[in-house]
Amino acid sequence: MTTAVTGRAGTAVLENLTEPQPAVAAPSYRFFSATVRRVQRLSPSFLRLTLRGPELTGFGAAGDDQRIKLVLSRDGAPVTELLTDGPTWYQDYCALPDERRPYLRTYTVRAARPELGELDVDVVLHGVKEGHSGPAASWAAAVPGDPIVVLGPDRPRPGRAGSGRPWGVEWAPPADGPLFLAGDETAVPAISAIVEGLPAGRRAIAVLEVPEARDVLSLAVPPGVEVRWLVRGSRAPGEALGTAVHAALCELGVAARTAGQEVEDVDLEGGVLWEVPDEGGADGCYAWLAGEAGMVKKLRRRLVRDLGVPRTSVAFMGYWRLGAAEGS
Template identity: 40%
Template sequence: MPAAEPLPPFAAVVATVERVERVSPSFVRITLGGAELRDVGNPDRTLDQRIKLVFPGPTGRVARIPREAPDWYGAWLEIPESDRGTMRTYSIRRIDIDASGATRLIIDFVLHLAEGATGPASLWASRAAEGDALTVVAPRRGRHDAGGIEFAPGGAERIVLAGDETAAPAIARILEELPRNAAGTAFIEVPEAGDRLGIDAPPGIDVRWLVRERGDGIVLVHGEALIPEVLAHVGERSLPPIVDDPAAETLVWETPQYSESGEVAETRPNTHDRYFWIAGESGVVTTLRRHLVRDHGIERAQVAFMGYWRRGVAMKG
């Protein structure tokens, strides 16, 4: 008998909304459940694992990607456009598995609902109700070869995490999985003071919430609170303008293993004492990248810079 083909590392499953909690002014926390979730997610090591969510389009039909499709993305594209829905990337705030094996994925969605600056994912989250269904593409349970985890501190003694509200769920997950003796700083920029959500971080990690709404009628733009704090942390006092190239439609993505600008992958592990993980609005991340790499000599092996979204640009999946 021919050997069975190994299952692909990702599985596309259908999940349903079990609970919707408006946990803060800008975040809605959605608990997804359903029998098919038993097949996905690795609660022992989630970190900043990225997953894909497919939100139903106007027909309301859920995109059914064959579970064992070796190329789930190609299989999704074969679904007629009217039923394909919209795909976006999210992080896993938490995976809960109960004694019976029933699995729940908890996702924190940022609600960006301003006219002209909202999108299908945020709208879906703002209207989600118990029983709503969507497709989740995530690593198959027990498979650690699926990719999508970028956090790789190597032997670094100090960790620096920095990001905006879209990166807050990944930062929170990383902090809750770090060894309890981990040391470092996490900078998290959020729209409002009420968005400072609870994180069970190791005591040696200084978690600094940076709030854009200053309370005196002043609202900072994305990155205006984060960039100076991160640069001050490495000893820089100048305040650079945020890189905002309106023509840049792609997200910056520079990790030791991957560079969207085509640099050769870093094969050496990080042997530096510090490790930086930076994610959020792409122009903000690019600004930090320029300064940390150019002015402070932070090396490729010790940093991951990831644009999670781009001001004025709708994502394509």
């Protein structure tokens, strides 16, 4: 993921254990101090930051859409002096004066190399204009050596029993069946990591909408996986996806189904558009939708109500809302 005013998945998998081990908990999360090692402009809208630090050897990426939060100073003060690392960290963070409270923004880990203490994070540069001082402008000006604080999952430790989906991971498809993924530019990092990590022969179609043609990125996907890029241009977010989504679902055998159930309306002003089934439906196509909340709401309605895809087979996440900064 990458949030809209700036910019949500880690490709690393914890090592396979070949002998019986104690129960392992879903990872807890904590702050990691790091520095910017490398800055790479991938396209007009995408920037890749490589972060490095000894603390990141303990980073516990648990899925291909691993979310993290990056902490950015609002007033130039070191954020490590403003944060507390413990169960009350968020209350302490909220208690800081508005003018000092650091920006807290959600992104996806594009790749994790804990053995090197490194993370790659792709961010979207939305609204970077002269005189703009928000998080996107901070990324545009980032240089190697800049300090950064990451809020993310700790590597799980033996002896802590736990269950459920690890923190910050929403990709949980069934073992078999076709896959459909759709999103805007803020979902490109997560969907890119997901499709690159799929096993060869798994049928999947990903449809991605980006601001301009130069934002189409090269991905190394296995046989059976197809990525379709759409250029938004001057159209509204998600407008280019409608026809392409229907065509992709027809190819996956979804559009021949009987129309399905009504979906409840979600007030985007007062609620969060976010629902992930505990387990993907066993039959048919599994869908994973992410991006601007209004766009995701329409896509979800089309799949569940119009095409009859079971709700238990649709994960949907409103990463951002048009006209609103993260956290508003």
